[in-house]
Amino acid sequence: MSSQPAHGEHILAPGQTYASVTDKISSIVQNRRAGRLWWLSFAFTSMWVAILIAAVSYVIYRGVGIWGVNIPVAWGFAIANFVWWIGIGHAGTFISAFLLLMRQEWRTSINRFAEAMTLFAVMCAGLFPLLHLGRQWYFYWLLPYPNTMWLWPQFRSPLVWDVFAVSTYFTISLLFWYAGLIPDLATLRDRAHTRAGQIVYGILAMGWRGSVRHWQRYKSAYLLLAGLATPLVISVHSVVSLDFAVAQLPGWHSTIFPPYFVAGAIFSGFAMVLTLAIPMRWAFGLEGLITTRHLDNCAKLTLVTGLVVAYGYMTEHFMGWYSGDVYETFVAHNRMFGPYAWSWWLIMACNVVTPQLLWFKRVRTSAVTLFVLSLIIQLGMWTERFMIVVTSLHRDFVPSQWDMYYPTIWDYATLFGTIGFFFWCFLLFIRFLPAISIAEVRELVHEKKHEGQ
């Protein structure tokens, strides 16, 4: 995979035409039979989806007591998983919206599946706070609606801000993704050779015919959605971080949290982009569209955001010491040498030390190495969320309240269940929808031709 000098510096392999990119991408959906690898992966992830359904049903039936949460650690896995998942989604929006505004044309062949990744990650994320409510069937109490109790949600609470942030984020990501899909759905409709394909893609394409009037409004709407999504992605993880930072708890009550959370989110998200892109381009032979240059660029952004995260760690520990506050100092010490010290050392190894390998071009252009690195980073980022949630809660101000948190089998079942669900959605996505934006790649072919490449 890594030995492809021909594609090395290009964002599009030479010799591509409008027809060749259209045929290549749509044939993945329309002509190729699902291979054994796809079916095996699908069966395996379906099993995890079944486990997730069981775990979710049981927690609704019995209550959150089946999890390891209790006082003082009332948040546990559920909130750590929520923060982790929603962070993963952020790289998708970053690639599709921010890089569009910055005219980074290399985003073109990775934005579609990165947006799909965002959607599935936000679905997984949204599940956790809902389940953690306890009485899940009252979830609508979080929304302002006219009610017989004459009450409103507590609008001064970051937890209520979170409801608005996450639901807006999901809606805008869905609209942005679907808007991008419409021209490609029209391509699939026009090429479909089965009646079912014509009908389904026909309905989804909504009659798109590529009229110049359509394109003019489409481009305007798409650009505006990108402009709206860019500050949105910053706001979502900032609001998530305020869930922690607004509390008075040592280790949480810190002004570095919003930027540090946003950087961590994009960091883990780019790792997930690599985790998905590397096997996908190998399985479908897409090395001409997702080139080594893409991997290299993603790796560079991983490195940059990783360094911002490392700076966040430094600031946290510096403030712990410089504040002179006995509780802050204790939290820093407890994280490094307390009962959860393994998590602190694991984070430093995964999120600070390992990403330094990305300084080397040989690492950034080797698909296999990047794939392994991306998994290590995700482990590190999950552990970071776990450490932030658990260590601040388990030993706060009064030692008589101290206690340990031990996750149960249901905690693990829900976490791994959502991971299975995420990949399950992704497998369906690459099977039935074009994983690379066909219309945008055609546009890229046109631009490259005019540059005389």
Added chain:
Amino acid sequence: MADAQDIYGLIAEFETVDTIMSAARRTHAEGYARVDAYTPFPVDGLPEAIGLKRTAVPLIVLIGGLIGGCGGFFMLWYANVISYPWIIAGRPHNSWPAWIPITFELTVLFAGIFAFVGMLGLNGLPRPNHPVFNAPTFHLASRDRFFLCIQKDDERFDLEGTRRFLESLGPVRVMEVPK
């Protein structure tokens, strides 16, 4: 050959961006107004070349954002000052800095929905069928060909004259579009 009454218009198929661009310019210069072009990706400058004005999408998005932002802030103010004034943590009833995150989210939410729905609405979508789909090779408009259609209801439309004009623009072929 179909009767002139039964057609939607004449459509010419082009192979490259350059030919469709010059064809669009010449069609516009010739005075044809009921014209549309169909392309597999947005071609820069083509809307201007066939004489389109700016789109109303940005205005719709602005209105959506204003509704979301003002409506959101009003809801928060109304809930905490009029409907259910309650002192929480010693803050004033109208503690507006705490309203900013939700106001922002609702601004983005409404602007985004207006962008999506406004774009579709102005485009007249969803509309599953359209006469132009009847052109024999039109399925290539979503692959690698560019089309220029002059509609029959154009004042200057004349089956033979318009056909000769389209053929002079260097197309691959010129077709009648049945209704």
